[in-house]
Amino acid sequence: MIEPDRTEWQVRCAFNAFCKRVLKNEAINIFNERQQRQAKEMTFSDLTPQEENQLYTLDQQYEGEEGQSFQVVGKKITPKLLAEALRTLPIEKRKTVLLYYFFDKSDVEIAKLLEIPRSTVQYRRTSSFKRLKRFLEEHADDWDD
Numbered sequence: 562m563i564e565p566d567r568t569e570w571q572v573r574c575a576f577n578a579f580c581k582r583v584l585k586n587e588a589i590n591i592f593n594e595r596q597q598r599q600a601k602e603m604t605f606s607d608l609t610p611q612e613e614n615q616l617y618t619l620d621q622q623y624e625g626e627e628g629q630s631f632q633v634v635g636k637k638i639t640p641k642l643l644a645e646a647l648r649t650l651p652i653e654k655r656k657t658v659l660l661y662y663f664f665d666k667s668d669v670e671i672a673k674l675l676e677i678p679r680s681t682v683q684y685r686r687t688s689s690f691k692r693l694k695r696f697l698e699e700h701a702d703d704w705d706d
Contacts, residue, residue, distance in 0.1 A: 636701035642697065645700070646693050658686060658690075668682045
């Protein structure tokens with residue numbers, strides 16, 4: 562093995578010492594930053610109820626159903642009633658209705674997605690619409706909450 566000459570050895574040792582010092586100082590800095598952060602942190606269980614209330618907000622628009630319900634031919638339609646009407650549909654018809662009315666998919670897109678003929682999609686959609694209409698007409702007055 563070839564021994565490095567003295568100056569090269571001294572340079573290696575100096576660089577080695579420098580690297581160790583940098584790593585040690587960086588570790589000290591990280592430790593100090595972590596200690597400072599932990600001194601400022603507080604667990605949720607230590608918060609007072611007033612402090613907890615400052616962490617979130619509620620959207621006032623969706624409180625209560627008065628603003629969400631609407632009148633159709635003298636019948637009050639609420640979100641709960643509409644959800645219950647959708648729940649009465651068979652799953653394959655419900656998927657079709659949701660894709661068409663809520664996701665703006667065309668009959669062709671739904672047919673490709675569900676791997677069924679387009680005419681079946683149209684039949685499911687129109688028959689579901691009639692069934693929903695009938696359900697809402699029959700139950701609109703029963704759902705006054």
